[in-house]
Amino acid sequence: MHEKILETNPTPYNRLEVDPITLDIIENALRNTREQMDATLFRTAMSPGIREQGDAFPMIANVDGKMVVGQFGSFIHGFMEAFEGTIEEGDMIFTNDPYSCGGAVSHLNDYLVIKPVYKDGRHLCWAAHFGHMTDIGGRAPGSLPNEAREIFEEGVAVPPVKVFRKGELQDDIIKIVLRNSRMPHWNEGDFKGVIAACNIAERRCIEMAERFGDDVFYSALDELLERNCRAMQKLILETVPEEVQTFEDYICDDALGSGPYKIKCSMWREGEKVIFDFDGTDPQSPGSINFLLNEEMFKMFCGTFMISAFDPQILFNDGFYDYMDVRIPEGSLLKPRRPAALSCRTHALGRIFDVLSGLLGQGNPDFLCGAGFSDSPHFMYSGYDKNGEWYQLYQIGFGGIPARPIGDGPDGHSLWPGFKNVPNEFLEAYFPLRIETYESITDSGGAGYHRGGNGIRMGYRFLEDGEISIHDDRWLTYPWGVNGANPGLRSTKELVRATGETEMLPSKCDRFEVKSGDILYFNTWGGGGVGDPLTREAERVLQDVHSGLVSPEAAHDIYGVVIADGAVDEAATEALRAEKAADKSEAKLFNFGDELEELRANCLAETGLEPPAAPDFSKSRLAAE
Known part of the structure; x- marks a missing residue:
């Protein structure tokens, strides 16, 4: 250089x-x-x-x-x-x-x-x-x-x-x-x-x-x-085992009717060096969900995660890179060959953090986080207003941050800690729309001893005819919970026409026509929980109910907390929790919700959308080279 x-x-x-x-x-x-x-x-x-x-x-x-x-x-x-x-x-x-x-x-x-x-x-x-x-x-x-x-x-x-x-x-x-x-x-x-x-x-x-x-x-x-x-040398020696650990997660679909796409990573330590190998990750997509993952960037992701989880006082920088070896197969979803499309790479970029969490937490369950709001969903709205002026909105959505070993996940936050929300007043002042609702989605955070953060429901009422585009994910797979906790709620996009008709929109769509008076409910997903929800202090559950973060039904059915006249019924709660604990199966380290085949089978009934077909990688000329 x-x-x-x-x-x-x-x-x-x-x-x-x-x-x-x-x-x-x-x-x-x-x-x-x-x-x-x-x-x-x-x-x-x-x-x-x-x-x-x-x-x-x-x-x-x-x-x-x-x-x-x-x-x-x-x-x-x-x-x-x-x-x-x-x-x-x-x-x-x-x-x-x-x-x-x-x-x-x-x-x-x-x-x-x-x-x-x-x-x-x-x-x-x-x-x-x-x-x-x-x-x-x-x-x-x-x-x-x-x-x-x-x-x-x-x-x-x-x-x-x-x-x-x-x-x-x-x-x-x-x-x-x-x-x-x-x-x-x-x-x-x-x-x-x-x-x-x-x-x-x-x-x-x-x-x-x-x-x-x-x-x-x-x-x-x-x-x-x-x-x-x-x-970081000390941290790697203390936290990364020599035996191989493997974890995989998915991008739900590619907007072309195929999915899910697998991201797989194995991790182990050789002496002082940690190895990350993405062998087993699916080949590149014919669509735009590919992510050209820079190895140096991935090393920074790893370092940031390890520092945040194990020693937040360390200033993270590039000093430790010689102690990490990152291997990404050519022609894969994470190292596509030009001219593969990349415009929807945000889904894979975000999912990398969930994969890292699963990898680094396996050997240290006490430090394990749930899956979180691992994406930056994009919403676009554009067209010509009544004065013939072009308007164009680009906005990043927020969702539920995963529960952590030290506490609940924040509600309605960005994947990137420094990002801020666009004020609704700004949106209404500069674009032909009105925000009908902006609220936490009750029960969307995964139930656990520590609750996953809730997703956000944002209702956009369009005041001009125009077109919208949506970039989102986690509509098919779940943001998983850990150490006996539940996964978070999946994302949905619901369009209510001015005529009263309702339709479910896919999480990825381009230039979808909307009319003045239509409302789009842009619902993001919640974070996975940590720990058995039956062990969460009843008073914390009561506070969640009073705050609208957890419903009274979920407090009873999932957390085993009986609430009467605005207070916890201690005796009834103790009895209900004992009953539920006796019927409960062994706690899972990772709770993914359902297996992929079950997700496909139940997709239409649960989401209102047809399930994606399994990707056919034989059709990808570049991936086959």
Whole structure:
């Protein structure tokens, strides 16, 4: 990578010992810089997806491209392998093509900008940011077509190019991408906000180097990576067994009538290194649910999960990557061959977290979480209003976070912790719709000693004729519970016409026509529970009932709690729980609800939708190569 970085000052940095106080100051200054990057973008962006929800991710990396602060892990190594040419001071690189950067971004809507930070002619570090653009062309408004079969249908793909060259803006590039967007003014504001965020990071990193010295700043970045490495080394040895553990989960369908699609991963430890092998994962789909999983990104997912579960005080960064080996078969759902479609990759991306939870928790049941709201469901609504003006909404739905060993799962939250909900007042002010209901779905969280978070019911009443598109999952399979708990409730999409007619919509559909007065009930799924629901303190169940999170019927039938006159009947509850415990079968480590064949057999009756057919991978030309 270094041979592509041109410097006018060839003097190497000196690695120094950095005292703990200085290291702590630099660490927190870097964290603060990351927050400033987000604040700059959110105050500049035009689209609600970024401005209101925060669908953007910053990063600062050392000269070797290893992330020191950020969220998704470093993508610079894979990016630089694909980049042709050299990089100089004042350059800024832009791409949105997953196949040109090894999955550093995972679909075309994510605009990635990378800036090498220079000081006194030497490469000091990297700053990067990417954000989801509301529309970049393609066959459907929002550029996320469920039914795409090739990436060419999803919008304009830009290979790594210099959007700034030696400090000069290459305006023609911006003009090209904006010309291919249905919402060019939003994209321009968002794109320039991403660029501004990288400039802020550059300024702050140079200020730190000026304050403490270039060598100290350089050494501090390496020390923060090494400190993380030492902590993760210990964590891996303590928590990952040498014997092979295997777990699998599913994407319900591909929007083309086939499914479920299996994601399978095996994990074991060889000495100090943990191996993750996705052999057994289904071949790539002919549809758009494929996910080009960047190995470095997966390592960050693993590290984030392990740190959150076992030692939340560790600053997660890329320092531990040498102690993980990730193996993903070519031509699989998680490493599709170009030009496989990727626009619905969010389902597989989210399901990776459930697979990780199942894998890492098997050997440590006390740390096991249920399956959660492992997705970022997308809702799109577009058309021309009464004044002939084009409107286009892109919104991310929230659902139930899984129960954890330490407590209940939060209700109605995003898969990504930093995402925020778009205020209903904003939606009603800027789009021709009214929010009829926004509420927690009672009983949707899996019952357990710790209850899974509830999903959300959001009722959109459309005030103009238009088209909607929906990206969601977990309508067929269940978000499983663990250690004797129940799974969460599945998702549904129900359209009530202004005429009174009702129909169930699939979880994945494109350009579905709606009329003024129609209401869409967008119901997301709940998180799986943890532990036997009969052991949950009766007063906690009573509080859930009073809060509308659990129904009185579920309190009685599932939790074994008898409520009379607004209070717990202690004697009756004790008797009922003893009776239910005597009839209860042995607790399952994982409760998946039903087997796949049962889910298929009961699909129409339970969901109002026909079951998907088993995928026929012999028809996939690319997967068969």
